[in-house]
Amino acid sequence: MKYTEKLRNSGLRPTKQRVQICNALFDEKKTFHFTVKDLAKKIQNKINSHISLATVYNTVHAFEKKGYLKQIPINSNKIYFDTNVSEHHHFYDLDKNKLIDLNKCDVGPINIKKKINGKKIKSVEVLVKLEN
Amino acid sequence: MKYTEKLRNSGLRPTKQRVQICNALFDEKKTFHFTVKDLAKKIQNKINSHISLATVYNTVHAFEKKGYLKQIPINSNKIYFDTNVSEHHHFYDLDKNKLIDLNKCDVGPINIKKKINGKKIKSVEVLVKLEN
């Protein structure tokens, strides 16, 4: 199987559900943005067995912890995830309510001048809000 | 009253509740970050009358629409607001779960190279995640 090793290597048992979620997430030609609800629906349409919503939540969080997915910082009461885990940024179209990728090369280098004692920078993410 | 004109000028009737919310938000020496629940609690402690949580929600949203407050882009299922409406950015301390201001001058100029047809940029916000 395509994803059994990936899962096993990060200490996650390659269950049928996890492999199906991997298929939905990582088989696509293009990376994409999603909420857990979106993803669960997508999987139901793809396969004809049912995966519990709780399992999709659990798995998405496990994958995020392993770095297979990341969350997108945005002010919403829903959490948006990204299958593109490379360093990149986002446009947020306020009218269509849609996220659009900004590759790292689409944004000039970002220089954080302030330091916080004893803390190190884990990530730097830019959100560019768009209107008409 | 200190805030009646401000409210009236933006088409909001200066009710007792709105003025009290203004006091809690804008009388502080320093700007701050909050959730609506936080703010409601702060107000209850300050005054000894009660303001409905729904009113605090309504008012915070009205103020945001008028530009007196802004939301902070962060991946959380709670919405964080900021009384600092100037162009600035944020550190997010992942361990303490706390937001820290980055003044505009703490971050070098940000150059967005990509354009989206027919859209204009409303804001550019940076979130810098910190870990130990």
Place this chain on the structure above:
DNA sequence: ACAGCTTTTTAGAATCATTATAAACTACCT
């Protein structure tokens, strides 16, 4: 001050995303 009209406040209910529970099931090891 008062009537008439509009906006606002309010308690409570409804909604919706997310997390917790704990029993049934499955993968893995020997």
Place this chain on the structure above:
DNA sequence: AGGTAGTTTATAATGATTCTAAAAAGCTGT
């Protein structure tokens, strides 16, 4: 195959936010 720890599941619980519709308050003209 049997034992054990990890996983899935339906369902309940939680918690933030929004909705509702009736009561209260603000405003304008008299």
